Amino acid sequence: xxxxxxxxxxxxxxxxxxxxxxxxxxxxxxxxxxxxxxxxxxxxxxxxxxxxxxxxxxxxxxxxxxxxxxxxxxxxxxxxxxxxxxxxxxxxxxxxxxxxxxxxxxxxxxxxxxxxxxxxxxxxxxxxxxxxxxxxxxxxxxxxxxxxxxxxxxxxxxxxxxxxxxxxxxxxxxxxxxxxxxxxxxxxxxxxxxxxxxxxxxxxxxxxxxxxxxxxxxxxxxxxxxxxxxxxxxxxxxxxxxxxxxxxxxxxxxxxxxxxxxxxxxxxxxxxxxxxxxxxxxxxxxxxxxxxxxxxxxxxxxxxxxxxxxxxxxxxxxxxxxxxxxxxxxxxxxx
Amino acid sequence: xxxxxxxxxxxxxxxxxxxxxxxxxxxxxxxxxxxxxxxxxxxxxxxxxxxxxxxxxxxxxxxxxxxxxxxxxxxxxxxxxxxxxxxxxxxxxxxxxxxxxxxxxxxxxxxxxxxxxxxxxxxxxxxxxxxxxxxxxxxxxxxxxxxxxxxxxxxxxxxxxxxxxxxxxxxxxxxxxxxxxxxxxxxxxxxxxxxxxxxxxxxxxxxxxxxxxxxxxxxxxxxxxxxxxxxxxxxxxxxxxxxxxxxxxxxxxxxxxxxxxxxxxxxxxxxxxxxxxxxxxxxxxxxxxxxxxxxxxxxxxxxxxxxxxxx
Numbered sequence: 001x002x003x004x005x006x007x008x009x010x011x012x013x014x015x016x017x018x019x020x021x022x023x024x025x026x027x028x029x030x031x032x033x034x035x036x037x038x039x040x041x042x043x044x045x046x047x048x049x050x051x052x053x054x055x056x057x058x059x060x061x062x063x064x065x066x067x068x069x070x071x072x073x074x075x076x077x078x079x080x081x082x083x084x085x086x087x088x089x090x091x092x093x094x095x096x097x098x099x100x101x102x103x104x105x106x107x108x109x110x111x112x113x114x115x116x117x118x119x120x121x122x123x124x125x126x127x128x129x130x131x132x133x134x135x136x137x138x139x140x141x142x143x144x145x146x147x148x149x150x151x152x153x154x155x156x157x158x159x160x161x162x163x164x165x166x167x168x169x170x171x172x173x174x175x176x177x178x179x180x181x182x183x184x185x186x187x188x189x190x191x192x193x194x195x196x197x198x199x200x201x202x203x204x205x206x207x208x209x210x211x212x213x214x215x216x217x218x219x220x221x222x223x224x225x226x227x228x229x230x231x232x233x234x235x236x237x238x239x240x241x242x243x244x245x246x247x248x249x250x251x252x253x254x255x256x257x258x259x260x261x262x263x264x265x266x267x268x269x270x271x272x273x274x275x276x277x278x279x280x281x282x283x284x285x286x287x288x289x290x291x292x293x294x295x296x297x298x299x300x301x302x303x304x305x306x307x308x309x310x311x312x313x314x315x316x317x318x319x320x321x322x323x324x325x326x327x328x329x330x331x332x333x334x335x
Numbered sequence: 336x337x338x339x340x341x342x343x344x345x346x347x348x349x350x351x352x353x354x355x356x357x358x359x360x361x362x363x364x365x366x367x368x369x370x371x372x373x374x375x376x377x378x379x380x381x382x383x384x385x386x387x388x389x390x391x392x393x394x395x396x397x398x399x400x401x402x403x404x405x406x407x408x409x410x411x412x413x414x415x416x417x418x419x420x421x422x423x424x425x426x427x428x429x430x431x432x433x434x435x436x437x438x439x440x441x442x443x444x445x446x447x448x449x450x451x452x453x454x455x456x457x458x459x460x461x462x463x464x465x466x467x468x469x470x471x472x473x474x475x476x477x478x479x480x481x482x483x484x485x486x487x488x489x490x491x492x493x494x495x496x497x498x499x500x501x502x503x504x505x506x507x508x509x510x511x512x513x514x515x516x517x518x519x520x521x522x523x524x525x526x527x528x529x530x531x532x533x534x535x536x537x538x539x540x541x542x543x544x545x546x547x548x549x550x551x552x553x554x555x556x557x558x559x560x561x562x563x564x565x566x567x568x569x570x571x572x573x574x575x576x577x578x579x580x581x582x583x584x585x586x587x588x589x590x591x592x593x594x595x596x597x598x599x600x601x602x603x604x605x606x607x608x609x610x611x612x613x614x615x616x617x618x619x620x621x622x623x624x625x626x627x628x629x630x631x632x633x634x635x636x637x638x639x640x641x642x643x644x645x646x
Binding site: 047063128 | 407408409410474481482483484485488491494495498499500502522525526529532533
């Protein structure tokens with residue numbers, strides 16, 4: 001699996017080159033949110049706000065009223081927690097095209113409870129006019145700006161930074177409201193998002209070898225949540241549905257799947273893997289994923305529970321998996 | 336405005352409009368058994384000076400009687416409009432107006448009526464279901480273009496507009512009307528430091544320093560003084576004036592911008608022009624009559640004011 005560095009930093013500069021109305025707003029986390037290259041390349045289109053997110057979000061609304069496209073860059077947690085009223089009233093109510101790029105979603109930060117956005121999807125999903133996107137790999141990161149920019153209204157993006165894997169073919173960009181089908185199968189529907197998709201792919205590789213047939217979807221559009229492939233997968237799954245997300249099990253992907261399944265009358269079992277309605281603490285990604293049950297091992301245990309069968313998969317089996325970039329749905333069977 | 340009124344000096348016109356704002360808000364408060372009456376008493380001259388002297392606005396482009404509520408903004412609503420058209424067309428050389436304390440909407444609507452931008456009948460829609468003439472105005476309400484009922488957000492939104500206008504090289508200025516209570520909000524100070532840092536001098540702020548807020552006198556709720564010194568420490572160009580003196584209010588706006596954000600602190604009397612209100616102090620935020628007797632006293636006062644004004 002290919003690992004890439006500072007994908008957003010470079011992509012943003014390239015992407016914004018011929019878009020003079022795109023401006024970047026930052027609240028003292030410019031290199032931490034990979035906006036430094038943009039700042040150095042287009043200093044006239046970069047606005048430093050200092051540590052003042054409430055003003056930043058309201059100013060973004062004002063700019064968007066005048067035809068600018070503000071791309072707010074900071075940690076996810078400081079957008080929806082610190083400045084929620086400003087997001088709601090200065091941006092979402094007037095349906096303005098402000099793009100809020102939130103870094104370090106969920107347990108991706110060792111910064112502890114203050115820095116961990118664990119209920120951001122829940123909060124933003126309840127906000128009218130809001131669109132929510134989440135990235136899971138380098139290809140998603142490279143293509144999410146185009147998806148966001150096509151939306152006539154505010155967009156909140158859960159963004160990845162630093163060293164990130166390429167899980168999906170670079171030539172197959174993220175598509176709005178369309179899940180990526182990563183494997184086909186009928187025993188279980190596995191619906192994952194963000195960094196949990198990579199973790200799930202480690203498990204599905206081994207699970208497939210043990211004869212478990214899985215329809216695996218990678219979801220990047222969390223609101224709206226009307227992609228028919230989700231319901232199709234749920235309806236066709238013999239044992240039921242598992243969701244897996246780097247977010248509280250309340251209000252995020254698992255909740256969204258539960259809502260559409262219930263409304264469509266799909267009476268299948270649903271198991272939600274995510275942060276189990278607890279605050280977290282400062283520790284490494286690997287440590288927290290294990291502690292909170294967000295890793296491949298946790299997924300395997302849930303699969304065993306769903307199908308009622310022990311599969312004797314060890315942590316070493318999962319660690320030995322070598323991921324390669326997934327191609328399109330048509331090629332999925334060749335995984 | 337009548338020919339007679341037009342022959343007055345602009346200062347006398349401001350006084351005339353201010354008196355009529357107070358009378359109309361009092362009349363409205365009587366008719367509705369409630370209203371933001373003290374805000375009219377404190378800010379009447381400030382709003383009248385803004386509309387008659389300070390702001391460079393074109394004629395209203397909105398219907399004299401406000402149209403019904405077009406539904407909330409969203410991707411599916413192509414009919415949504417803002418109330419900015421009451422302040423005239425958008426043009427590079429023209430000014431923009433932002434009302435920050437949205438509960439002053441009643442005073443703003445009344446000002447629009449008295450300066451000929453809205454029909455008196457429009458006020459009958461105040462707080463009526465399906466109307467844009469809302470009690471706490473929003474961006475679809477006459478004279479408003481941002482949703483500022485959650486205090487201290489209008490200044491930041493106006494900054495966004497002002498930055499975009501500066502980028503386009505527009506000469507028009509951007510006026511924000513604020514209440515003094517908003518200087519208790521952290522966001523206001525975030526906005527002040529930002530304006531200083533970016534030398535945003537195409538924004539002018541008029542503050543109604545009436546010393547009153549919902550819980551009572553500001554100095555007993557949370558002190559904001561010395562406001563001028565605090566703002567100057569943030570890099571603003573501050574003028575402390577009597578908020579009932581049109582010349583003092585208008586003078587700072589005539590100065591050439593010098594790189595600093597302009598703040599005019601209009602110190603006002605929340606009972607100005609209506610001494611009856613004083614017995615209610617320090618609870619002046621919203622007036623609802625205690626009974627028929629109090630109501631009759633205010634009614635008699637209104638008749639007296641109307642007789643003096645000749646209406």
